[in-house]
Amino acid sequence: MQRNPQLNAKGELQHLLSIEGLPREILMQILDTAESFAGVTEREVKKVPLLRGKSVFNLFFEPSTRTRTTFEIAAKRLSADVINLNITVSSATKGESLLDTVANLSAMQADIFVVRHEFSGAPFLIARHVKPHEHVINAGDGRHAHPTQGLLDLFTIRHYKKDFTKLTVAIVGDILHSRVARSLIHGLTTLGAPEVRVIGPQTLLPSGVEALGVRVFHDMRAGVKDADVVVMLRLQNERMKGALLPSAQEFNKHYGLTGDKLALARSDAIVMHPGPMNRGVEIDSTVADGPHSVILPQVTFGIAVRMAVMSIVAGN
């Protein structure tokens, strides 16, 4: 097998494509760097000059508001120039190939490509073809990975729970289609979380998911019992009825996070969600807005984490 394509010859982070395969030290480096940036985002002048003169291209082949915006804010706080490209309505529809698009942008002197693509592995393909000084950051590819989301989830968990090595983390809902779940699972297992649970009906769990190092639960009450962290996943509208699930209501009945289900978790449990939420489907408003919820802090931490990732890859 080839060398991990994310790392340079010195074993440093060249691209961020997936949390899988990254050593613990690099994950900790990112989280610690993000910690130092968390202060910046609370200052009056929210800027540091680390990426001054660098160009960050936000290449979104799939629509996104939140992730694109937080990457943009993060890049601007590092004093980079940010160019947003919504490819779904430009080149791709004109028939230009993915690599041609990237080659053209590269000719415009890009330093960092932030890529979101509907197909798993697309950022790996781009990373194989960019110039040595260019960096690729995966902002979500298909069902495969969403490493900055995984890192901000890890950051959030560490912020509230300090230590990973005693935690029980329950991830609930549509694991099958979730790049967020895959990235978080790899992060948690790398950082030593002893029990990672995935909870959902068979239709929403990918086959052989146990091989990722998780315990499978179909009964949500059993799955959230004594959990320190409960991560709810977004259920896409188009999957709410059909062959995967009969209805959103039935999903909510079995797998929606309600106050009474949350009461089974530890009393100091935190509730996370990558957003955007479907209130009343995977999570009830009383929980989403309740004292256990850290959903909005997740968004804030996301900026510091993305600043950390961009500054680290640009420095390598």
Next chain:
Amino acid sequence: MRIHIKNARVVDPASGKDGSGDVFVADGKIVESLKDKAEKVIDAKGLVVAPGFIDLSARLREPGYEYKATLESEMDAAIAGGVTSLACPPDTDPPLDEPGLVDMLRRRAKALSRARVYPVGALTVKLAGEALTEMGQLADAGCVAFSQANAPLADTQVLWRALQYAATFGFPVWLRAEDAWLAKGGVSHDGEVATRLGLPGIPAFAETIALATILELVRATRARVHVCRLSSAGGVELMRRAKEERLPVSCDVGIHHVHLCDMDLGYFDSHCRLEPPLRSQRDRDALARAAADGVVDCLCSDHTPVDEDGKHLPFAQAEPGATGLELLLPLTLKWGQAHGLPLAATLARITSEPARILGVASGRLAAGAPADLVLFDPAAPLKVAAETLKSQGKNTPFLGYELAGRVHATIVAGNVVYES
């Protein structure tokens, strides 16, 4: 041309013979001895002479996909790989569903006078899985069998009727066993690797369910069915039982599938995007063993040249297939060696056995058989590189590999068509 091949290691998989000796060719056939002086004497010291290889699936891409490959480029690849006969699946554009197309393909191939081409006709019009083709007229035009290639045939009623009709006239039907609904949208083996990479999977039972259906229809219709590109351990078991039951069935495995598995996808290597998908290590080992013990009749290259644009895409979007004609020999040797098989038994999978499936007289070294021969050095190293492949398709997961087995000369119908 009268040819005398001397000092060769003569390997004839049909008879199991493997020993030093001479081979004589006259009037396009293998003969016991030459009455007149040989016009060409080949000193084959250190080389194996064997029947030319017969590949049950090689896409020549004509008509319709000339930007991916042409008849010229792929026929060059065939003879450079020692392949003297090949069956081409009907998934051209338009598909081989009309006698005129088949006739044209055969004429074009014949004019090139390289390998023999055996077209496999479309089983249904436009491969759409709805209406039967004019199998009788297609057979008259030269189709040796009928197939859907990789196109799905979801409607079991149509499949049943197609097998009934083919059985009526004794036409062989070549089928991939893959349930169209279960395979829908899938691009990789449904398992741990697909889960990790976030790729939509095709479960192994997509094959066993379809295969069980096919076998049941064979019981009902007695159609002669060759199952193409078996991919799973479960599929092997069903074939084993079907053969014990003496159903008129046979099967092949693509040469990649006895060497590679889903782990080889690595970081989304689109060269490993194949149809059927590479499955688990367990499946791969079962396929390789079944080819050794004879449940699998043949190995084939499933040669599919794809241009760079077709592979420089995210895994799921990349066009499936690998170039294989020039790797059939080294990869077959590698498989045979791994299973401790004698050379004759190894080569049987790409000579005498596919000849039996095709019903042709080649694939053996007996006097009177067509003089389709290959001379090769089984130990000569072969570094797989895009520059040295004759095929227009450079798409192979084996790029950069050091394999063993190099073709020195290829003879078709008594003519030396390739010399290295």
